[in-house]
Amino acid sequence: MSATRLLVLGVVRMFGRAHGYQVRRELLSWSADKWANVQPGSIYHALKKMAAEDLLEKIDVEPGDGGPDRVAYRLSPAGEQEFQVLIAKGLSDPSASNAELCAAVSLMPALPRKYTISLLRQNLIHFEAEERRSRLSLEDDTWGKPPHVYELFRLWGGIASASREWLAGLIERLEAGEYVMADDPGSAFGPPAPE
Template sequence: MSATRLLVLGVVRMFGRAHGYQVRRELLTWSADKWANVQPGSIYHALKKMAAEELLELVDVEPGEGGPDRTAYRLTDVGEHEYQVLIAKALSDPQLNHPDLSAAISLMTTLPRARVINLLRQRLVHLEAEQRQAKLMAEELKAHMELGTPEHVSELYRLWGGITDASLAWLEGLVARLEAGEYVMADDTGAAGEPPAR
């Protein structure tokens, strides 16, 4: 999955229609260039590629201010479907990397509260299974140490266990905050998470 793809679709969706400079400016305010490595060239490339894939449609070309013309895009129905698939996968699949989850968290308020909680609970189930597996592997390692496995190898299991424990604690906290009504979600009164009508 591509965090850039999800972020670009999400920002165009938020604005209803947007050109590359708007998408870039918005993502820079989120510091996405740092945590998702979203660069200006990748934004313009993603816009053109997704237009070719019919996820976005060209809606307007504005004269640029001292530079090239600005092409405005909006999501197609296919693009909306792709956005929903990408954000659901990024929220629920613990195998995806940090930038993908970060992109999904930055856009989670575009979805209904119950849906986000459900997707995060799916991630929790997977992480709980990983936590159990890490504990079993640590126990197995103790047996292997008696057979000559170097002691320092146990640090790998401590690392993996620590990452899983921290991820679980954060995720349980986020679910609790969402259940308590924190953050304005797409289905909350006055929320701005749904795309504008076409």
């Protein structure tokens, strides 16, 4: 999965129709260039590639002022399906990269609240298991590891613990009604896609 792919699909979906500059401006306002390494060239490349894959439909082409034409895109039905798969994976799959998780969290208001919570709970189970595994590794001295290797297990446990605490807090905030989700009145993402 690619964080750029998810972000581009999500922003086009959020606007309903968008051109490359609009997508770029939105993602830069989220600082996605820093946490997901989304660069302007990768945005335009993703738009063209996903249009070629029939995930995006070109709906309007305006001549550029001495530069390239400005093309507006919207999600196709296949693009909506791809978006749903990528965001669900980003929120629930422990093998998703940090950038993919961040992209999915930034777009989670596109999903219904209960569905989002259920996806996040799947990831929470992973972080709880990682914490236990790191504790067991620290207690296990049967392999005669060099003493400094235990710092790796402490680091591993610390990352898992911080991730678990953050994720548990996010789930609590969602359960308490924070954030406007797709199935809430006033959602910026419109009605939720069928589950």
